[in-house]
Amino acid sequence: MSVRRTTWKNRDGSQGEAWMVCYRDHAGVRRFKNFKKKRDADAYHAEVRVDVRKGIHTADSVSVTVAKAGQLWIESSTSAGLERATLAGYQQHLTFHIVPLIGATKLSQLTVPAVRAFKDKLAKDRSPSMVRAVMRSLGAILADAQERGLVGQNVVRNLHRGRRRGTDTRTERRQRGKLKVGVHIPTPAEISAIVARLTGARRPLLLTAIFTGLRASELRGLRWQDIDLRRAILHVRQRVDRYQKIGPLKSEAGERTVPLPPMLVNTLREWKLACPKSKLDLAFPNQRGNPHVLTDIISRSFHPAQIAAGVVDARGRAKYGGLHTLRHFYASWCINRRVDGGLELPLKVVQARLGHASIQMTADRYGHLFPSTDDGAELAAAEKALVLHTVSRRP
Numbered sequence: 001m002s003v004r005r006t007t008w009k010n011r012d013g014s015q016g017e018a019w020m021v022c023y024r025d026h027a028g029v030r031r032f033k034n035f036k037k038k039r040d041a042d043a044y045h046a047e048v049r050v051d052v053r054k055g056i057h058t059a060d061s062v063s064v065t066v067a068k069a070g071q072l073w074i075e076s077s078t079s080a081g082l083e084r085a086t087l088a089g090y091q092q093h094l095t096f097h098i099v100p101l102i103g104a105t106k107l108s109q110l111t112v113p114a115v116r117a118f119k120d121k122l123a124k125d126r127s128p129s130m131v132r133a134v135m136r137s138l139g140a141i142l143a144d145a146q147e148r149g150l151v152g153q154n155v156v157r158n159l160h161r162g163r164r165r166g167t168d169t170r171t172e173r174r175q176r177g178k179l180k181v182g183v184h185i186p187t188p189a190e191i192s193a194i195v196a197r198l199t200g201a202r203r204p205l206l207l208t209a210i211f212t213g214l215r216a217s218e219l220r221g222l223r224w225q226d227i228d229l230r231r232a233i234l235h236v237r238q239r240v241d242r243y244q245k246i247g248p249l250k251s252e253a254g255e256r257t258v259p260l261p262p263m264l265v266n267t268l269r270e271w272k273l274a275c276p277k278s279k280l281d282l283a284f285p286n287q288r289g290n291p292h293v294l295t296d297i298i299s300r301s302f303h304p305a306q307i308a309a310g311v312v313d314a315r316g317r318a319k320y321g322g323l324h325t326l327r328h329f330y331a332s333w334c335i336n337r338r339v340d341g342g343l344e345l346p347l348k349v350v351q352a353r354l355g356h357a358s359i360q361m362t363a364d365r366y367g368h369l370f371p372s373t374d375d376g377a378e379l380a381a382a383e384k385a386l387v388l389h390t391v392s393r394r395p
Helices: 038-054 066-079 084-102 112-125 128-147 155-162 167-176 188-196 202-212 216-220 262-274 294-309 324-335 347-354 359-369 376-392
Strands: 002-009 015-024 030-035 233-236 256-259
Touching: 002 038, 015 038, 030 038, 066 084, 066 128, 084 112, 084 128, 112 128, 112 155, 128 155, 188 202, 188 294, 202 216, 202 262, 202 294, 202 324, 216 294, 256 347, 324 347, 324 359, 347 359
Parallel strands: none
Antiparallel strands: 002 015, 015 030, 233 256
């Protein structure tokens, strides 16, 4: 591995000059790269020497662009059988966010500072949640390229690893904020008002959402064969995606059993007699027996139910937007049932009820909702016990 000066004669008789870096990569292939200035060649030489030793160097001549790597990733994801909605989201990240900014950049030229600059550009006119989603997709693109031998390292993961304890993570969490009862989560009083005004087909659907915490896709895919009214439980086994396609759950954790309270059991017994016939055995089908469109459930059931109950904003519109707010309520209800005379559920049980893949996910999302047991009276008692213990041990 060396840096040397090279010269040549041009067609017009003038002399050309460059500084050439010569080296062998970790596969033993001889590589060359020219620079106009010696200091640039020296800097590249020092960088390559370290990267070759670590086995993470990829020569520019054999590297592909981010756009090309992204397309290979999309093709790989498609052949892996991912859901149509998931693939559409990946393609949007690539087409509208990644390619316009760094699509022409070669993978070998991507560095941690370059990726950080890309992230900063995204943050200028995109939401924090979109920035996080696009960065995850870029990381997946580089992981796929690394497996193909197109790049030696995943600089997105290096960026996240270096900033895991840094201010960037804290800033994102601060921007995202915690879920607040009465803002993002309906209060018990609001839910009581909504329940009291539920009638017709709207009642069993929304009661199930309120008292089981099912995701909207799981609610739309729920079948009668998955509901055991005698044992007062239901099984979550399938879902309906945004394209109205019935399919398996996204993760193994999503497949779960959820208990049903008595009021919901009685409501579902009555609804089973009046429910439209469905060849798909759906518990909440439309009049044709097919899955409901999510926007119809929100606009024709959830929002009118809130307005009828007086759960509205300053303009008189429904206070809460999507059905996911009812899932948030179910989580908070499970966590704070002791306030209503019930038993507070452990975090692990709440995780299982919600179908989260990890307990960390549940803790990050809802951990702050658990009632504090370290109140002033308990602190005073603990302090008194500590002082008495200290005094009793004095000679």
